[in-house]
Amino acid sequence: MHLNAFLMGVGHHEAAWRLPWSRPRDVLDVGHFQNLARIAERGRLDSVFFADRLAVGDAARHNVTNALDPVLLLSAIATATEHIGLISTASTGxxxxxxxxxxxxxxxxxxAGRAGWNIVTSGGEAEARNFGRDAADEHDRRYARAAEFLDVVTGLWDSWDDAAFVADKASGTFADTDLLRALDHRGEFFGVGGPLSVPRGPQGHPLLVQAGSSPAGREFAARHAEAVFTAHQTLDDAQDFYQDLKNRVAEHGRDPEHTKVLPGIVPVLGATEAEARDLERRLDDLLVTDHGVAQVSGMLGLDLSDHPLDRPLPALPPIQQINGNKSRYDLVARMAERENLTLREILARLGGGRGHRVVTGTPEQVADTLEVWFTEYAADGFNIMAPHLPRGLEDFVDHVVPELRTRGLFRTDYSATTLRGHYGLPRPAACGSRLGVAGAAADRVPATS
Amino acid sequence: MHLNAFLMGVGHHEAAWRLPWSRPRDVLDVGHFQNLARIAERGRLDSVFFADRLAVGDAARHNVTNALDPVLLLSAIATATEHIGLISTASTGxxxxxxxxxxxxxxxxxxAGRAGWNIVTSGGEAEARNFGRDAADEHDRRYARAAEFLDVVTGLWDSWDDAAFVADKASGTFADTDLLRALDHRGEFFGVGGPLSVPRGPQGHPLLVQAGSSPAGREFAARHAEAVFTAHQTLDDAQDFYQDLKNRVAEHGRDPEHTKVLPGIVPVLGATEAEARDLERRLDDLLVTDHGVAQVSGMLGLDLSDHPLDRPLPALPPIQQINGNKSRYDLVARMAERENLTLREILARLGGGRGHRVVTGTPEQVADTLEVWFTEYAADGFNIMAPHLPRGLEDFVDHVVPELRTRGLFRTDYSATTLRGHYGLPRPAACGSRLGVAGAAADRVPATS
Structure with missing residues (x-):
């Protein structure tokens, strides 16, 4: 089982910052994030991960999550840790x-070989307006741009042969420039000459991660992604997604083992189930209703500010009209319909996990859910979204991880030195495609679980 | 006197990496750069600085200097140091x-308030080809773009009022969004809505540095820059530049004290003058001639590959034809003419300092030059370019800095906590212009020298 710690401000729950023990100013403190990564590393998790958004809106009134540039944060975390993988979102848009x-x-x-890139295409209008456009490109065009973007980026990573960095004092040859390749790319979206100024990295390519679950998103993931972050409310839905994605990966001639499916899980933990339920209630009571309504309105593409809180949702716009996160729309719409939820109930669900599965209970109960999803082919591992930070991550590492180990589900120590190694993925050859053809593999030891 | 350590691979001398004690693979090692910054901090220098270039060319065959992204390096250095300023080049192009x-x-x-941005406009063709263009914009258009770029960036830095980050648990108000300002910028080059996703930083604005010495470059510096990196071979030239720039700053209604002029100095140090000369000869003997000729050809805009090494230069193209670094062209052309240098002599000069002043001698002799330039109104301080690293920086910190202190020219300890504080510069007000109007100054203690 693979475990990624999804780090988000002082917690994934929208109201986490209002808990008495929360330190909301930690969202600007690099020491806070270094500490979180060290906690995750203490638990021998595969990686930590930051989402990203190139805009800020009215939502900041009630919650500020990731304010700082995540790649810079990971650079600072890199030198404070030794083993754990470091994944950042960055936009192709x-x-x-x-x-x-x-x-x-x-x-x-x-x-030293721990970088990963979560590829997003950025559908938000607020982001587009910060980059000279009135609106984001429509969905398919964003994915077309992303595909070309990825071709260029992997080409640049391969523009130095692994053997090109010579540093031979006797001959005065620093780089064997015969082993550097220009790219001379001229495509629909980009023109890039190359080569890159950076010698090929320890991993060849940083790990490629993706999180889109729409049909176009799944196709992109099936072609390119080595790990997929996804959100499901039920085991059935997660199994369907898992099977569909693995099939698509195989259809593209890739090994399905080389794309890890990692659903998000929000573990709300307590020593007893009652204690866990109490924490959950405490968090939900701190939610600011107007803020939640605005968030849900954005996700669903309609204004719910005048909708009564204790009534089910009105008719929703068709998914074709959604230009943002289509899979999140689908998930929320289906959840609301399946359980006939009121707006107030939806606010609590989304405030807790933004559509990801919230599991509330003892460490054993949370481990039960993870075990079922893992053994029943719904997941290769999980994207752990602690509701409050750092405490929720400490609880997970100190209580759930040992339980998973007792069940033989999770590693007791790292057996690899790179992020690819943790996820049991090959190192791409410099001259090959990005589709996982192994070259002179520096770190191909698979993870122990 | 202000001192900035200009960090460059394993040394500024083109052949530094070939010295027996050099570790050329350090150019990819973050620990090396953290160590350099700690050495500079031990000497109580104002700042460290990385240049940048978004391309790599045939020059990599004989020297690889800055391969990694400098902003990421500084992020890693930030958490390994406490006081020293952190300046990176980044391109407006x-x-x-x-x-x-x-x-x-x-x-x-x-x-915690130690960031600085060295603003470059990027005139190189190789860089342009990595960003979808056949050539860089011409000189004046690059500066027009840079001016608009800077307006947008400072506007974004000011888009959060200092008081906007509230984090009030009781009311549930995280950010007072009434104190966030949209930018709604639509200009010739950019459209940016804003606000920035990052609350206003400890310095308000990171320190603004600039290095262009052409007339357009000087005008830009006079309007915007708080520190200027420059290159001069003689005291006369440095004094002319210093006076011209301070006059221009005043003409723009700014305080000339608020733009620090920092010429580059390459200190080639030895316990005796003979030892220093020996190190210089040793370095020059390791230069690869073809590499140097290619570099000089690029600077001067003509192909010198067939020119005899022991003959003076042929007639040079007029400066109007140079689209890259005009001031570097001017400096080399005048140096060659003034001293009637042969191509071989020019190679040694440029291999040692790329046009910056090389001072070879004992710590006292180097301090003599710095003292004269400082007291004779040629410099407010210096951009220290150690020929080999880390040793050349250690020698400077351990032997020249104490000599400067003995003469009362340099601080014995930090008296400020921010980069602006070290340089004796005010913190810009959030609502004011970027031209140095002081707001609620967090750190206005001037440097001790």
């Missing part, structure tokens, strides 16, 4: 491929 | 203002 390739190659060097 | 504003605001938070 509003970055230049040369710049992004250089950042992640740098992070891979700084961390 | 190939970045988005929102992205750059966020990176430097993040660095300012991570370092």
């Amino acid at each position: 509003f970055s230049e491929p040369y710049t992004l390739a250089r950042q992640f190659a740098t992070l891979d060097h700084l961390s | 190939f970045s988005e203002p929102y992205t750059l504003a966020r990176q430097f605001a993040t660095l300012d938070h991570l370092s």
Whole structure:
């Protein structure tokens, strides 16, 4: 089983910052994030991960989560940790491929092979307006741009052969420039000459992660992704997604083992179930209703500010009209319909996990859910979204991880030194495609679980 | 006197990496750069600085200097140091203002107020080809873009009032969004809505540094820069530049004290003058001639590969034809003419300091030059370019800095906590212009020298 700690401000619950023991100013404190990564490393988790958004809106009135540049945070975390993988979101919509390739190659060097890139295409209007556009590109065009972006970035990572960095004092040859390849890419979206200024990193390519669950998102993941973050409310839905994605990966001629499916889980923990329920209630009571309504309105593409809290939702717009996160829309719409939830109930569900599965209970109960999802082919591991930080992550590492170990489900120590190694993934060859053809693998030891 | 340590691979001398004690693979090792910053901090220097170039060329065959993303390196250095300022070059030609504003605001938070941005416009063709263009914009257009870029970036830094980050648990107000300002910028080059996702940093604005010495570059510096890196071979030239720049600053209604002029100095040190000369000869003997000729050809805009090494230069193209670094062209052309240098002599000069002043001698002799330039109005301080690293920086910190202190020219300890504080510069007010109007100054203690 693979475990990724999804780090988010002082907790994933929208109201976590209002708990008496929370330190909301930690969202600007690099020491807080270094501490979280050290906690995750103490638990021998595979990786830590930051989401990202290139805009801030009215939501900041009631919650500020990730304010700082996540790649810079991971650089600071790299030098405070030794083993744990370091994954950042970065957008193909509003970055230049040369710049992004250089950042992640740098992070891979700084961390001795622990960098990962969560590829997002950025559908938000507020982000578009910060980059000279009135609106984001429509969904399919964003994915077309992302595909070309990825071709360029992997080409740049491969533009130095592994053997090109010579540093031969006797001959005066620093780099064997015969082993550098120009890219000379001219495509629909980008023109990039290359080569990159950074020698090939320890991992060859940083780990490629993706989180889109729409059909276009799944196709993109099936072609390119080595880990997929996803959100499901039920075991059935998670199993369907898992099977569909693995099939698509195989259809593209890739090994389904080389794309790890990691659903998000919000573990609300207590020594007893009653204690866990109490924490959950305490958090939900601190939610600011107007804020939640605005968030749900955004997700569902309609204004719910005048909708009575204790009534079920009105008719929703068709999914074709959603240009943002289509899979999140689908998940919330289906959850609301399946359980005939009122707006107030939806607010609590989303405030707790933004559509991800919330599991409330003892460490044994949480481990039960993880075990079932893992053994029943719904997950290769989990994206752990602690509701409050650092305490929720400490609770998970100190109580759930040992329980998973007792059940033989999770590693007791790292057996690899790179992020690819933790996830049991091969190191891509410099001359090959990005589809997992192994080269002179530096770190191919699979994870123990 | 202000001192900035300009960090460059394993040394500024082109052949430094070939010295027996050099570790050329350190150019990829974050620990090396953290160590350099700690050495500079031990000497109580104002700041460390990385140049940057978004391309790699044939020059990599004989020297690889800055391969990694400098902003990521500074993030890692921030958490390994406590006092020293952290300045990175970043290009207005190939970045988005929102992205750059966020990176430097993040660095300012991570370092508790120690970030600085060296603004470059990027005239190189190789860089342009990595960003979808066949050539860089011409000189004046690059500066027009830079001016608009800077307006947007400073506007974004000011888009959070200092008091906007509230984190009031009782009311549930995290950010007072009434104190956030949208930018709604629509200009010739950029459209940026804002506000920035990052609360205002400890310094308000990271320190603004600039290094162009052409007329357009000087005008830009006079309007915006708080520190200027420059290159001069003679005291006369440095004095002319110093006076011209201070006059221009005053003409723009700014306090000339608020733009620090920092010429580059390459200190080649020995316990005796003979030992220093020996080190210089040893370094020059390791230069690879073809590499140097290619570098000089690029600087001067003509192909010198067939020119005899022991003959003076042929007629040079007029400066109007140079689209890259005009001031570097001017400096080399005048140096060659003034001293009637042969191509071989020029190679040694440039291999040692790329046009910056090389001072070879004992710590006392180097201190003599710094003292004269400082007291004779040629410099407010210096950009220290150690020929080999880390040793050349250790020698400077352990032997020249104490000599400067004995003469009362340099601080014995930090008296401020921010980079602006070290340089004796005010903290800009959030609502004011970037031209140095002091607001609620957090750190206005001037440096001791």
